[in-house]
Amino acid sequence: MGKKGEVKLIGTWVSPFTLRTRIALNLKSIDYEFLEEKAGTKSDLLLESNPVHKKIPVLLHHDRPICESLIIVQYIDEVWSSGPSILPSDPYDRAVARFWAAYIDEKWFPALKTIRFTKVPEEIEKKLNEMREGLSLLEGAFVECSKGKSFFGGDQIGYVDIAFGGLLAWLRVREKNYSVSLLNATATPNLAGWAERLCAHPAVKDVMQDPDKLIEWVQINIDKLQQAPPAK
Amino acid sequence: MGKKGEVKLIGTWVSPFTLRTRIALNLKSIDYEFLEEKAGTKSDLLLESNPVHKKIPVLLHHDRPICESLIIVQYIDEVWSSGPSILPSDPYDRAVARFWAAYIDEKWFPALKTIRFTKVPEEIEKKLNEMREGLSLLEGAFVECSKGKSFFGGDQIGYVDIAFGGLLAWLRVREKNYSVSLLNATATPNLAGWAERLCAHPAVKDVMQDPDKLIEWVQINIDKLQQAPPAK
Numbered sequence: 001m002g003k004k005g006e007v008k009l010i011g012t013w014v015s016p017f018t019l020r021t022r023i024a025l026n027l028k029s030i031d032y033e034f035l036e037e038k039a040g041t042k043s044d045l046l047l048e049s050n051p052v053h054k055k056i057p058v059l060l061h062h063d064r065p066i067c068e069s070l071i072i073v074q075y076i077d078e079v080w081s082s083g084p085s086i087l088p089s090d091p092y093d094r095a096v097a098r099f100w101a102a103y104i105d106e107k108w109f110p111a112l113k114t115i116r117f118t119k120v121p122e123e124i125e126k127k128l129n130e131m132r133e134g135l136s137l138l139e140g141a142f143v144e145c146s147k148g149k150s151f152f153g154g155d156q157i158g159y160v161d162i163a164f165g166g167l168l169a170w171l172r173v174r175e176k177n178y179s180v181s182l183l184n185a186t187a188t189p190n191l192a193g194w195a196e197r198l199c200a201h202p203a204v205k206d207v208m209q210d211p212d213k214l215i216e217w218v219q220i221n222i223d224k225l226q227q228a229p230p231a232k
Numbered sequence: 233m234g235k236k237g238e239v240k241l242i243g244t245w246v247s248p249f250t251l252r253t254r255i256a257l258n259l260k261s262i263d264y265e266f267l268e269e270k271a272g273t274k275s276d277l278l279l280e281s282n283p284v285h286k287k288i289p290v291l292l293h294h295d296r297p298i299c300e301s302l303i304i305v306q307y308i309d310e311v312w313s314s315g316p317s318i319l320p321s322d323p324y325d326r327a328v329a330r331f332w333a334a335y336i337d338e339k340w341f342p343a344l345k346t347i348r349f350t351k352v353p354e355e356i357e358k359k360l361n362e363m364r365e366g367l368s369l370l371e372g373a374f375v376e377c378s379k380g381k382s383f384f385g386g387d388q389i390g391y392v393d394i395a396f397g398g399l400l401a402w403l404r405v406r407e408k409n410y411s412v413s414l415l416n417a418t419a420t421p422n423l424a425g426w427a428e429r430l431c432a433h434p435a436v437k438d439v440m441q442d443p444d445k446l447i448e449w450v451q452i453n454i455d456k457l458q459q460a461p462p463a464k
Contacts, residue, residue: 052335052369064324071330078323091310092296098303103284137284 007032010046011057012039014217017069018057019207020166024076026203027157028083039217040224070101073162084156093145097152100141101163108134109167112174124178131174131182138164139188146190150197157201165198165208172211173218239264242278243289244271246449249301250289251439252398256308258435259389260315271449272456302333305394316388325377329384332373333395340366341399344406356410363406363414370396371420378422382429389433397430397440404443405450 009025009032011018025032037043037056049058049065059066059075066075077086088094111130118124145152145160152160175182185192199208218225241257241264243250257264269275269288281290281297291298291307298307309318320326343362350356377384377392384392407414417424431440450457 052331052339061324066324066327067331068334071327071334074330075323075327078326091307092293092298094310095298095303095307098306099284099299102300102303107284 005033006062008035008060009033009057010035010037010043010049010060012037013207014039014209014214015056016166016170019169019209020069020162021057021059021072021076022207023157023162023165023203024073024086026207027086028076028080030076030080030082039221069166070105070159070163073159077159084153085158086153086162087159088153096145097159100138100145100152100160103134103137103141104160104163104167108138112167112170115174116177128178128180128182131171132187135183135188135191139191142190142194146194151194157198157203161194161198165204168195168198169209169211169214173214176211176215237265238294240267240292241265241289242267242269242275242281242292244269245439246271246441246446247288248398248402251401251441252301252394253289253291253304253308254439255389255394255397255435256305256318258439259318260308260312262308262312262314271453301398302337302391302395305391309391316385317390318385318394319391320385328377329391332370332377332384332392335366335369335373336392336395336399340370344399344402347406348409360410360412360414363403364419367415367420367423371423374422374426378426383426389430389435393426393430397436400427400430401441401443401446405446408443408447 007025007030009018009021011021011034013036022034035043035045037046042054046056046058047054049060050056050067053067055067057067057069057072059072061075061079066072073086088097108131111127111134115124115127115131118127141160142152145154145158147154149155151157152164157165171183181187183191183195198204239257239262241250241253243253243266245268254266267275267277269278274286278288278290279286281292282288282299285299287299289299289301289304291304293307293311298304305318320329340363343359343366347356347359347363350359373392374384377386377390379386381387383389384396389397403415413419415423415427430436
């Protein structure tokens, strides 16, 4: 789907927020040109396309920019019917999906993002516990949203799958960084099964990052990084 | 519209986030029962209805809770067609509206919220400048969204009007607190006209807070307030 040049995505392969938009585009079978930003720099196109936040990802559709990953995902869902609906059809289910996606961004992601700036062991443990508590809530959210099916979205990957799935490889990076297991078959059995199914999904498997390559990327780019993981 | 007991709203009259949901309900002519929380306490119903954030507002529709003000506003828009659409019909316009609503919450509101914890004059001036810069962006956003009409939503109050309008009385409180004028006919002529039209609108005028009454409320409840304005 999509004529050549109709859809472009400004992002990076390491960005969890770019990943969200790539999964959504894949789900809808949209051809797009991937305009990869270099680490530590911002292209003129990015600065022109997102002058307020100056951040990736930006979707360009007929050269009109759409910014902010979850807004892009909703836009993709509303414009293209060439794949399963990303948001649930029922307004209440849609509100619940939006609630958990917002929870992930506003409450859960900050610990994942900021833990690397923390050096004090007690502070690190506090952040890890925040992540554990969030995963426990998301384990319950999975039961609520999936209704016994494979994904938060039911039979198909949906909004919460994309919101949470975008951050999955960076969660694995943090597990490796701190030699802990946070999302696993004992602590979060539903999420453990979900993560396996998600990573194997045709819309995800070719764009999901390899945690070891992310770690390697961080080591190479450590001087260029003001913040990690890359801000959306 | 709405049968008795079908729609309830847990909130407070002072809350900018509760105000958003009241404007949306009024726009759709929905009758609702307003369950007012007392300052400094949280009712059992609130704690049961929003166990994750424990915050107002919560909309109860047939006793099912919907949390987070902008999610509630979208829910109201999707469930009830008894009034103008709150989100624009075009997906791109909808993405732009969502962008500015998210900007207001994530980038602009924090300065408005946290300035009262600041005592150092330079820090106060910095926060006031953040608010001024944000208003300048929103002045431009008004031109982009309104397309020469009365509101961000065009002829009708829409999503950005509600997102920004909910915070308007608290902006006036801050202007009074610090003896400054931030939103006015010189600095932000479009927003100044917009604010007047918004406050006079039938869906808004009976629920918009009086800034002087908010100041009085703060003085009475200062000991109970951990944060101000009240968190959503």
